[in-house]
Amino acid sequence: MDLLIGNRRYTGSKKALLEDIYTSISPYPKGRIVFADLFAGTGIVSAFMLGKGMSVIVNDFLQSNYIAYQAWFGCGDYSKKKLERIIAEFNSLNSSKLKENYFSKIYGNKYFSVSDAKKIGYIREKLEKIKLTKREKSILVTSLMYATDKIANTVGHFEHFLSKKPQDKGVLLKLPHIEPFIGNATIYKMDANKLAREITCDIAYIDPPYNARQYVNFYHVLENLVQWDKPTEFEGTSMKFKRNHLKSDYSKSKAPMVFKDLIDNLQAKLIVVSYNNTYSAKSSASNNKISESQLLDILSSKGKVTVSEIKHRSFNSGKTDFKDHKEILYICKTNL
Ligand SMILES: C[S@@+](CC[C@H](N)C(=O)[O-])C[C@H]1O[C@@H](n2cnc3c(N)ncnc32)[C@H](O)[C@@H]1O
DSSP: OOBOTTOSOOTTOOGGGHHHHHHHHTTSOOSSOEEEETTOTTSHHHHHHHHTTOEEEEEOSOHHHHHHHHHHHOOSOOOHHHHHHHHHHHHTOOGGGSOOOHHHHHHBTTTBOHHHHHHHHHHHHHHHHSOOOHHHHHHHHHHHHHHHHHTOSSSSSSSSOOSSOOOOOOOOOOOBOOOOOSSOEEEEOSOHHHHHTTOEEEEEEEOOOOSSOOHHHHSHHHHHHHHOOOOOOEETTTTEEOOGGGOOGGGSTTHHHHHHHHHHHOEEEEEEEEEEOOSSOSSGGGSOSSOHHHHHHHHHTTEEEEEEEEEOOOTTOSTTOOTTOEEEEEEEEEOO
C-alpha cells in the first residue's frame, strides 16, 4: 500500500474534521476559490480542498511540514520508477552492516533502537548524495520522515521518549501516493502573520496552536532529520536542538495580540478559525492562550461571526483529559 498524506501522527491534525470544515464553508459559491491554509501542519486540510477543486495557499513555519507539501503538492518532475527502485534498495539495507552515524549517536537507544536509528541516519545522508530532482528529494525525505514517525518510541510526539528500551522495529519506506489535483498549490514556509500581509484569498483557514505546547518541541526529531544541518548542541535528556527561532507566539501569553494582528491584516472574504474549549484542564500548559471573548471580539471587528461546535476526542486522553472537549469553528464573513 502506498503512503497517504494522513498516515502521520500529528497533534491537532484535522483529519477527522475535514467534512465539518468543508460544511462550514460550503454556503460559499463554488468556482475558482483560493483557500489559504496558514497553519497547515500535515497539509491534510489543503489536500482535501485541492480535491474539491480549489486553489490552495499552504503554509507552515516548520521545514518538516514544508518539505512534505513539496512532496504532496509540488509541481517539479519525478520518476515513479526511479523512486520505487531507490525505496526498494533502502528497504533491503542490512542495518548490522551500517556504521554508527549522526542520527544513531543522538537518538539511538532513546527514540529508536540503535539499529533503526543507524538506518534512518544512513538513508538521510544518502539522500544528500544521490542524484535526484528537487521533487524526488522532497518525496524521499517525506517518505523517510513518515517511516521514522511510525516507529518512534514515543506516545506520538517527541516531547519525551518512553522509559522502556526501544525495540528494533525496522525502517520501512513507502512511496507517497501523489494525487493529480486540478487546483494548484502555492507553498510557503513563513510566519503566518508575515504571509497574511502578502496574500489575498477567498477563504482563510486559521488553525494555530491553542496552548503553551510548542510544535517544535513535539516534532524536533523530525525537524532535525529534515533540515539535516546536524547541530551538535542539545538540551536535556530529550535531546532537543536549539530552536528558539521556531517557537510560536501563538503558544505564548502574547497570543491574543498576534491573533489580532493576523486577523487585521488578512485579505479574505471568509475567515474560518479552529480553536477548542479547553480553558480548565488539569495541566495549565494545555489551557488555551486566547479566550473565547477575545476570539469573538477580534473577529467581530472584521465582519459577521457565527460559531459552530464539533464534539472531538481530546489528544491527551487519560488523567489530564478535559471532559466535554469540543472543537469550535468561528466563521467570519468579512466586509471585503
Ligand atoms: C494545530 S496545528 C495545524 C494542524 C493542521 N490543520 C492539520 O490538520 O494537520 C498548528 C500548526 O501551526 C504551525 N505554526 C505555529 N505557529 C506558526 C506561525 N507563527 N506561522 C506559521 N505556522 C505556525 C505549527 O508548526 C503547527 O503545524
